[in-house]
Amino acid sequence: MRRPAMLNRMNKISASLLLCVLLGTSVADSVLANPNSEGTEHSRKVDVVIALDVSGSMSGLIASAKQRLWDIVNELGRAQPQPQLRISIVSYGNPEYGADTGFVRIDLPFTSDLDAVNQTLFGFSTNGGDEYVARVVSTSVSQLAWSAEQDALRILFVAGNEAATQDPLISVRQATQLANARGIVVNTIYCGNANDSLAAGWREVASMTNGLYASIDQNSAAVANIATPMDEKLTKLNQALNDTYIAYGEAGERYRENQLDQDRNAGAMSSSAIASRVVTKAGKLYDSSKWDLVDAVNSGKALEEIEVENLPVPMQAMDNEEREAFVKEQAGKREALQAKIRELGKDRRAFIENVRKKQAGSAPKRLDEVIQKGLKSLAEAKGFTFEDE
Incomplete structure (x- = not known):
């Protein structure tokens, strides 16, 4: 994770989030619903x-x-x-x-x-x-x-x-x-x-x-690639989505780097491959809770349970209220981005299905x-x- 970017994001904790803290609202109560946060009982x-x-x-x-x-x-x-x-x-x-x-x-x-x-x-x-x-x-x-x-x-x-x-x-x-x-x-x-x-x-x-x-x-992979008008938009949203991840724990940075590596791998294959991956990252099957604080909290992990030394260095200097506010802010940004990605993903799927209907029997x-x-x-x-x- 780029430390300057982390510091910049932490310096931009909004007044509304601080108000939540003053009112006694915890991250567990206030983090926006995430597609990965559905209960496992269902x-x-x-x-x-x-x-x-x-x-x-x-x-x-x-x-x-x-x-x-x-x-x-x-x-x-x-x-x-x-x-x-x-x-x-x-x-x-x-x-x-x-x-x-x-x-x-x-x-x-x-x-x-x-x-x-x-x-x-x-x-x-x-x-x-x-x-x-x-x-x-x-x-x-x-x-x-x-x-x-x-x-x-x-x-x-x-x-x-x-x-x-x-x-x-x-x-x-x-x-x-x-x-x-x-x-x-x-x-x-x-x-x-x-x-x-x-x-x-x-x-x-x-x-x-x-x-x-x-x-x-x-050898039909190349034939399967269907570029859509949504691909470029999805790629740009992915860049913003990546900035909402907060790596924690001894292996957090390694998982974070692997996430970026797999973005690059998909992008090197085709615009179609990276667009599909971005849609996955906005869905309920993409779970980073073992290394990302936003997913971890949305999955029920209490922020207070994490040892201070396992937090990113800039967060170690924060008090509990500031940490909760920062995680909540990133969660809100992520949910907004994921909602946009899911809508574009639906449009993209419809576009591809229409093309494939025309190809039916020939591909x-x-x-x-x-x-x-x-x-x-x-x-x-x-x-x-x-x-x-």
Whole structure:
């Protein structure tokens, strides 16, 4: 965090906020409602694993995942009741992972930190190797800490382009039996022609857990990019939104820098990618409470519970009333910005849907399209509904 900017913001605590302090209004009472502050009693667990083939021929698949992550999250962000989303990233097909693992690696255990998810995707590179789909399924099922709640939604997406049945040690049937025993739905995405002989094996894996199968063009990420008149406005609002974050704790600055890094990563992909990410940051699934004071307070954490030495240096010199006033001011700014972003996000979504209707039947299926439809279908089967429908 830039210290001068922090000092400037702190020097601008408004008279109205100080009045709140004089009247005895606390941050807990007065912080404006945040999309992340909804009670967890009205939410449900949703665990999603995205397993990607990172063998030499899959550079297009990796690019698609980097490009479209935020569209996938935004689709789930429309669900009611509010999902408690956790995502895990698994990769397979890289010989460096070792034959003893079946060339499978859990790159990121389940997390609600969406910046960490994006960071993991941007760390991928491709390398030729053997791809064992059954091993991906069995490893993901047995080695990840899936939610045990009865009404949780547990979904595994596996994407690749080789035969799904070539694992020499674990059969597709064995792997899917493990998934069924844990209530995990396996969805398969074959990166190839639906009429290929290999497609049948991918269909079989999905059918054994009542999952969904789809075939896609792994190189369709560029085709999916639709620039909108809202993109530039969203990018500018994001700059102001970032100034409302107050990093705290030993790792706060590291998380803050990673947030900015992932903004840059998305921006380097396309105007569409950064615009989608900005919409995510204004939604209920983007939670920074473990490092940002505004989200922490909105999530129920008392400002007084935080050790003074874990606060930003300028805040350490403040008394409790001044700290509360400053956090409240930043919360108010953030809510106002997020409201503008959400409205632009709705307009942007409508614009994109209109373009895609015109493209219907001519554009190839995309990774994000398949995952979004899969998530929506399975969520609705579990009793979720989606806004604007």
